[in-house]
Amino acid sequence: MFLDSWSIALVICGLVVFFMMGFAARSAVRVLLYWDPDSDSGRQIKLENEIWLTSTLVECALGVQILSLTVFVLAADHFSGAIVGAMCATGSLLANDFGVPALTVKIGGVFLYGFWIVLHQLDIRSERYPLVRLKYIYLLTLLPLLVLDLSLGMMYIAGLEPDIITSCCAVVFGEAVGGGTNLFAGFSHFLSLLLLYGSTALLFILGGLLLAWRRIGLVVVFGGVWLWFFLLALVVITTLFSSYVYAMPFHKCPFCILKPEYYYIGFAIYGLLFTGAHLGMSVAVTEPLRQVVGLEEVTERFQRRATLWSLVLLALFTAVSSWHYLRYLLLGGQG
Amino acid sequence: MSVLARHLNILDHTLSSLWRRRLKNLSVLLVFAGVIFLIASFQLVTRALTETAEQALVAAPEITIQKMSAGRQVAVPLAYSEKLSGIFGIRRVVPRVWGYYFDEVSGANYTVLGLERDRMPASGQLDLVLDQGESPAPGRSGAALIGRSVQQGLERKGGSLLSLFRPDLSMVSFTVAGVFKEETDILTNDLIVLDIDDARDLFLVPEDVATDLCVYVANQREVPTIAKKIADALPDTRVVTRAQIRKTYQVVFGWRSGFASVCLLTALAAFVIFAWDKASGLSPEERREISILKLLGWETRDILAIRLWEGILVAGLAFVLGCTLAYIHVAFFGASLFRPVMVGWSVISPSLRLAPTVQLSQFLLIFCFSVLPYMAATVIPAWSCASVPAESALGGV
Known part of the structure; x- marks a missing residue:
């Protein structure tokens, strides 16, 4: 289904990211080969200029990647109008083997590019750019992921078979009719709520401890719990909170909350969750940088800020995502 | 800063x-x-x-049955609707006769639709989309509801009767009972709605066949199952559901x-x-x-x-x-x-x-x-x- 505006938009997003990251990688190779902070040769000055280009390119690429994640989900929702048995994005993502992997790689990509930007921001705070080599090695390792992202997206679109009335005799009827397809099933309400709110409380405790009294072990646990919380929150939004947003017990879908019918609340929920989780995890990711000469203070300041902001976003996320559920309980519903 | x-x-x-x-x-x-x-x-x-x-598709029948022969659509025998009587969930099967009428004066193709209006579920609401006049009583022959450009063609000719030619070039005339509103132009602009017997007479379609059959289903969730059963019962037909037309x-x-x-x-x-x-x-x-x-x-x-x-x-x-x-x-x-x-x-x-x-x-x-x-x-x-x-x-x- 390449000849659809949404498919073309996805391909354009993919190509723009690829183009920018390709250029960034070109500079990366040069920097890795010739970088010498002690030199004041013309080449070194040129390279120092080039790192601004690379960082701008990667920042733009991250923006496009976030956009393309949104476009991907909206495109899947749009395709559902043309695919047998698909009622919303869930159905069309499951329509072939590449939908869910493509989505996963895109989500992973957003986090990994984000970590690059954190590294870069820390690096430019120091006069000697101590992280240049690390940054560019990391950038080059991101390239295969990018190729994977682009190819999975293409294979997903290529594999979509639209359901149209053919001119031959009787039509074929798809098996799946209902929209109740669900990515995760079999979680009990009580258990998932307990886990989610338990993890939220744990994150607040860990964050509070980190702000007052920091230890390496604690930092790593904090990042790990954020990763766990991110995955858990995705599951709980899908299996539990979403049906309260739709006010339909059997409609459990992580994507329909992004639609205008529900006032785009999904964008707020996912935006808070992704940013919070990214900040929370980057606290752990940047921990080794505290050993780098010239970055001790900068890193620590960043970690404190990131911890604080991740907790603020966590509180907001909890409020926004639980809002429909709480309102239902307050209005006399039975949980 | x-x-x-x-x-x-x-x-x-x-x-x-x-x-x-x-x-x-x-x-x-x-x-x-x-x-x-x-x-x-x-x-x-x-x-x-x-x-x-x-x-436009909201009011379309849930399932349409067309008979196919050698890859082309041909008239469907009315006897086919009896074969469907064993399928539970079908509310009604209504035949339709429709086709295109080439008007030599304007060089345009009109769509002529012959309906058995007394058996169609939403036919009572037909008056709501009429700009002038009202729909004739079901079964009344000789009256037509027309779209706006058909009306314009009629005004240019300067007559009040809609005169059309049968395939053997004999003429048949209809009074204009009503004109459709502008809002429904996408469907009705070139449309002439007649009683099914008038349409049969105009196109010289035999009594025992129709162009296609409209199947109305009571429960929307049963549509795919019923469509599948129809396709099994009538293997020489094309069964089209409303959802498929939309897709x-x-x-x-x-x-x-x-x-x-x-x-x-x-x-x-x-x-x-x-x-x-x-x-x-x-x-x-x-x-x-x-x-x-x-x-x-x-x-x-x-x-x-x-x-x-x-x-x-x-x-x-x-x-x-x-x-x-x-x-x-x-x-x-x-x-x-x-x-x-x-x-x-x-x-x-x-x-x-x-x-x-x-x-x-x-x-x-x-x-x-x-x-x-x-x-x-x-x-x-x-x-x-x-x-x-x-x-x-x-x-x-």
Whole structure:
């Protein structure tokens, strides 16, 4: 289904990211080969200029990647109008083997590019750019992921078979009719709520401890719990909170909350969750940088800020995502 | 200085620098707005047509049965509806006789639809879509409901009776009982609704066949199962459900707009090259300005920020301008530039009133088509501007 505006938009997003990251990688190779902070040769000055280009390119690429994640989900929702048995994005993502992997790689990509930007921001705070080599090695390792992202997206679109009335005799009827397809099933309400709110409380405790009294072990646990919380929150939004947003017990879908019918609340929920989780995890990711000469203070300041902001976003996320559920309980519903 | 204050100052500088080079920037802005206008018009027309088609399908029968022979649609025997009596869940099976009537005077094809209105569920609501007159009593022969362009053809001929010719060239006349409203033009513009027996008489269709059978189903969830059973019971037929018609419309419109978008990509590519060229060609004054800023203590990243802000402002303005023009074009001028591509080019094409609903996702799509490639094209020239060395100002003075 390449000849659809949404498919073309996805391909354009993919190509723009690829183009920018390709250029960034070109500079990366040069920097890795010739970088010498002690030199004041013309080449070194040129390279120092080039790192601004690379960082701008990667920042733009991250923006496009976030956009393309949104476009991907909206495109899947749009395709559902043309695919047998698909009622919303869930159905069309499951329509072939590449939908869910493509989505996963895109989500992973957003986090990994984000970590690059954190590294870069820390690096430019120091006069000697101590992280240049690390940054560019990391950038080059991101390239295969990018190729994977682009190819999975293409294979997903290529594999979509639209359901149209053919001119031959009787039509074929798809098996799946209902929209109740669900990515995760079999979680009990009580258990998932307990886990989610338990993890939220744990994150607040860990964050509070980190702000007052920091230890390496604690930092790593904090990042790990954020990763766990991110995955858990995705599951709980899908299996539990979403049906309260739709006010339909059997409609459990992580994507329909992004639609205008529900006032785009999904964008707020996912935006808070992704940013919070990214900040929370980057606290752990940047921990080794505290050993780098010239970055001790900068890193620590960043970690404190990131911890604080991740907790603020966590509180907001909890409020926004639980809002429909709480309102239902307050209005006399039975949980 | 906080980040916000720094960016506000940079924005201030950017605005004044945009104004100083207003002719160059205006040319980019106008060309870009033109490209966005083309892309956005297509998207909005597609959206509006898909919605109109969906609204039109609300009243369509859940299942339509057509008999196929040698790959072509032929008349379906009425006896087939008896074969369906064993399938539970079918509320009613109603035959339809319809076809196209070529009017030699106007050179147009009218659609003639013969209905058994007393058996159709929503026939009582037919009066709601009539502009003049009222629908004749079911079964009354010799009366027709006509669309607006049929009425215009009739007025040009100057008669009050609708006179049509049978295939053997004998004439049959109908009184005009009512005219459809303008709002339903997409369906009714070229339509003539007759009683089923009148339509049979007009087309000389035998008593025991019909063009197709409409199946009404009580429970929507049972439609696919019932359709499957019908397809099994009547293997020589094509069974079409309403959901499939909707999906087909979406695919067709999506395909057409996708195809048009691919054609527009050439315009976009030309624009991207133009933007790249405009952004990378530095005039001596610009070079001097950048060098002086650097001598004053500005860093590469500040100048890069100016360039990026310039891009954002131009792209943002062009986006708003292009989308607004596209909306006006579609909503007030009926997308007159592109309608032939989307709806076809028959002699009477309905004078549609398209009302595109504005959805954020549409704008995201248009954004991806236009602003992203522009951004990719300007970021590298922006950097090469920003890395002009400070000492190059001295040479120009």
